[in-house]
Amino acid sequence: MLEFTSTRLHDESRQGEAYAPSAGHTTMASKKFYIESYGCQMNFADSEIVASILHDKGFGATRNFEEADLVLLNTCSIREKAEQTVRSRLHIFRQLKRSKPSLLIGVLGCMAERLKSKFLEEERLVDLVVGPDAYRTLPGLIDEAEGGQKGVNVLLSREETYADIAPIRLDSNGITAFVSIMRGCNNMCSFCVVPFTRGRERSRDAISIIQECEALFNEGYREVTLLGQNVDSYYWYPEHDKDFSAGVGNTSATATGEAVTFAMLLERVANISPLLRVRFSTSHPKDITDEVLHTISRYENICNYIHLPVQSGSNRILQLMNRTYTREWYMSKIKRIREIIPDCGISSDIITGFCTETDEDQQDTLELMKFARYDMSYMFFYSERPGTLAARRYKDDIPEEVKKKRLDEVVKLQNKLSRESNLNDIGRIFKVLIEGDSKRSAEDWRGRSTQNKVVVFPKKGCDFVKGDYAFVKINECTGATLIGEAV
Ligand code: 5AD
Ligand code: SF4
Numbered sequence: 096m097l098e099f100t101s102t103r104l105h106d107e108s109r110q111g112e113a114y115a116p117s118a119g120h121t122t123m124a125s126k127k128f129y130i131e132s133y134g135c136q137m138n139f140a141d142s143e144i145v146a147s148i149l150h151d152k153g154f155g156a157t158r159n160f161e162e163a164d165l166v167l168l169n170t171c172s173i174r175e176k177a178e179q180t181v182r183s184r185l186h187i188f189r190q191l192k193r194s195k196p197s198l199l200i201g202v203l204g205c206m207a208e209r210l211k212s213k214f215l216e217e218e219r220l221v222d223l224v225v226g227p228d229a230y231r232t233l234p235g236l237i238d239e240a241e242g243g244q245k246g247v248n249v250l251l252s253r254e255e256t257y258a259d260i261a262p263i264r265l266d267s268n269g270i271t272a273f274v275s276i277m278r279g280c281n282n283m284c285s286f287c288v289v290p291f292t293r294g295r296e297r298s299r300d301a302i303s304i305i306q307e308c309e310a311l312f313n314e315g316y317r318e319v320t321l322l323g324q325n326v327d328s329y330y331w332y333p334e335h336d337k338d339f340s341a342g343v344g345n346t347s348a349t350a351t352g353e354a355v356t357f358a359m360l361l362e363r364v365a366n367i368s369p370l371l372r373v374r375f376s377t378s379h380p381k382d383i384t385d386e387v388l389h390t391i392s393r394y395e396n397i398c399n400y401i402h403l404p405v406q407s408g409s410n411r412i413l414q415l416m417n418r419t420y421t422r423e424w425y426m427s428k429i430k431r432i433r434e435i436i437p438d439c440g441i442s443s444d445i446i447t448g449f450c451t452e453t454d455e456d457q458q459d460t461l462e463l464m465k466f467a468r469y470d471m472s473y474m475f476f477y478s479e480r481p482g483t484l485a486a487r488r489y490k491d492d493i494p495e496e497v498k499k500k501r502l503d504e505v506v507k508l509q510n511k512l513s514r515e516s517n518l519n520d521i522g523r524i525f526k527v528l529i530e531g532d533s534k535r536s537a538e539d540w541r542g543r544s545t546q547n548k549v550v551v552f553p554k555k556g557c558d559f560v561k562g563d564y565a566f567v568k569i570n571e572c573t574g575a576t577l578i579g580e581a582v
Pocket of ligand 2: 281
């Protein structure tokens, strides 16, 4: 559960992960906090900012909630199930509080934002409710809560990016890290609660992003994933006379204050070192530009992998979802990716059973999946979220069994596509960044190819260490893993 298996925003493999800091931050702190994170990678990255804020307040992290003075849940609202999981976890912590009344329980993230002080009525023993833009106020809120008051701050901000806070890496493998480059989302996909829980889109100061990536590289990290709800609309304008141009290949960002686009930012991060791999997530099909694709193809260390959520293959449903592109537009983007980056891994997010979806719409989704030949997808059935455009405008009229049946079809097709994609890799040689031991055996290394596929190979006969690049010839595969040998 502690291994990173993907670089997408919603990595289900890490849900509810309990955190402890990586080396260097096991403080002599008098008080201890315990944090669990749910939902997207953004939340996991935010928990590392919270850890940094709490560290300055004198709290050290613990993996054992029973010894904690402060228990935090960094929550997700994207689907109802995510909220249910959090509520059942809270139930356990509330029981702990009964035997230890000084324990403070805090709810952070999207559920805090969505439910606000209603949370305190629903979940009486919660002491803190703090939204994604209010983490700087945690120290004051903790003081209030220790004084017996409830600490609530769910104010959203148009500016907050936590740019100046150096995250404390939690349970890191020391090789791959997530770097948040923007917050919020200005798209209004009708099914999605994120614009309401995370607020308006804002881009983080590019200079602080580069500094964070450089620091990671100097600490031995070999891969950064630039995170945002919609990274392609990254846009930062240097207000002061900050020199962003140094080291930016042939782009035109200058010290005179020209705006920095996502393509320029990618290039600048890639220029830190050829040994530092760069990934990013998530792209919106309407916003990913040729400039970004050309930048990826120009730099060997910008990974050939794009997570490009389609959501549905039906034009009628795409319109109801307010995705602002058509099936044809999406297909032309896939073609463009394959033209410019011939060997690019592509993955997607798909929702089945959205309002009014017919069997014909479902067929359109299946056909589009075949066209895109996704290497991997994250697939969900539609879950109505209160307050979203869809909840206000449309009836959630597809019975759950139909949603699930369609999801099952989508999952089956994706399994077939993933297997085909992996079979195509047999006999090929990939450059693999070694992230650590294989989950199954300490006799094998585990890493990823540029296309983001997990590659496992025996340690025997080669003297690599974690963080090295190995060339691996693929001999066999499972649905999710390539298995090979170093060459
Ligand atoms: N129901 C089901 N899936 C959803 N997603 C977002 N909102 C919902 C919802 N209400 C999925 C989308 C998105 C991913 C992060 O979660 O596919 O891309
Ligand atoms: Fe939600 Fe759409 Fe924004 Fe993604 S792009 S966070 S799906 S509103």
